[in-house]
Amino acid sequence: MKLKAKKYPDSKWIIEELDQWLKESHNINIGKIRNMSKKLNIPFGLFFLNEPLAQDEVIAEFRSDPSPELEETISYMREIQAWMSDNNEQQYGANFNYKLIDRKLSSEQAAEKIREFLDLLPDWSKNCQDADEAFKLVRKICEDNNILVQLGSTTEGQNVRALDVDEFKAFILTDKYAPLIFINNNDTKYEKLFSLIYAIVHLFLGENSLFDENEFFINQDTDFFYSEVATELIAPKTTVYEKWIELEKVDLTEKVKKLAKIFTCSNSIILLRLKNLNLIDQDDYLKQLNIFKQEGMKSQKESTSQAHLDTDKDLKFDSNFIRALNQSVIERTTSLTDALDLTRTDLNTFYKLVKTKASSS
Secondary structure, three states: OOOOOOOOOOHHHHHHHHHHHHHOHHHOOHHHHHHHHHHHOOOHHHHHOOOOOOHHHHOOOOOOOOOHHHHHHHHHHHHHHHHHHHHHHHHHOOOOOOOOOOOOOOHHHHHHHHHHHHOOOOOOOOOOOOHHHHHHHHHHHHHHOOOEEEEEOEEOOEEEEEOOOOOOOEEEEOOOOOOEEEEEOOOOHHHHHHHHHHHHHHHHOOOOEEEOHHHHHOOHHHHHHHHHHHHHHHOOHHHHHHHHHHOOOOOHHHHHHHHHHHOOOOHHHHHHHHHHOOOOOHHHHHHHHHHHHHOOOHHHHHHOOOOOOOOOHHHHOOHHHHHHHHHHHHOOOOOHHHHHHHHOOOHHHHHHHHHHHHHOO
16 A cells, blocks of 8 residues: 555554554454544545445535545535434335426426425515524424434534535435435525525435535526526515516615515525526626625625534534434434434533524424
């Protein structure tokens, strides 16, 4: 075995340790595997496979050259999903059919099917004070429908390894029993809300996916359907037309700001909605988008909810997952050691999580 010293400064130790593993496999424990995982930047879960996965299977169809942070985050979420999927299968005995829409439907029809399943009213955000409140509402609705929603700003809680919002905003891992949506918590609160809605569209199409800002605002030729359905869920066409007429005498920049406030979303999302509805043309869309960028207002970054580093552990984990995991520990179907390992926490932090999620049920 040959390792590059620059990439692996502990290469000598790694080689000696792996040689020892081959000689004394019965002495390998979780702690040693976890340590080796960090040294080699190989996702922890991959050490337990009988055969190695090809990279395109590890990342699904997401990225050809993912960062170690993204790769490990996807692997970690799959660990959580696998546990929750097994738990839900045992609890409910039947899988959930989340593939409810296809591209043959109009955006309005697709959005209506999603609303019906989630019991989401067309004006669902009208009583939300801001995007944070709207995000919490949609997240709670997802959890009520056994859809895992996880947030994270760093790689497995390692604060020195932040997740790059330019690389990805969110990803979706489909599953019959525990579909999972992961939101990059380093994003602004308005864009996290749209990412969650956009991910829901992918989920109900039955698709694994990972996306960044380019998919929202640039690659519209190939991804027009997703943005149309997502923006219909946020700002229904009939209501947008009504408000557009009411604001007829207001100049476009101010009109966009007022509409963004009405629908509790960012200026850029309203611009996208107006373009999709042919209320503005491509030139106006790009001109206005540039105005908001220059003013530092794109996605209303002045009200960012950045810096959600994982000292705020309770925000990261899905409520149903923590409650189910704690119940499994109580029933002794999952060991406490395994629970701590799965949540990457110590004993005190784990029970703080349990207490917080219990009170939010």
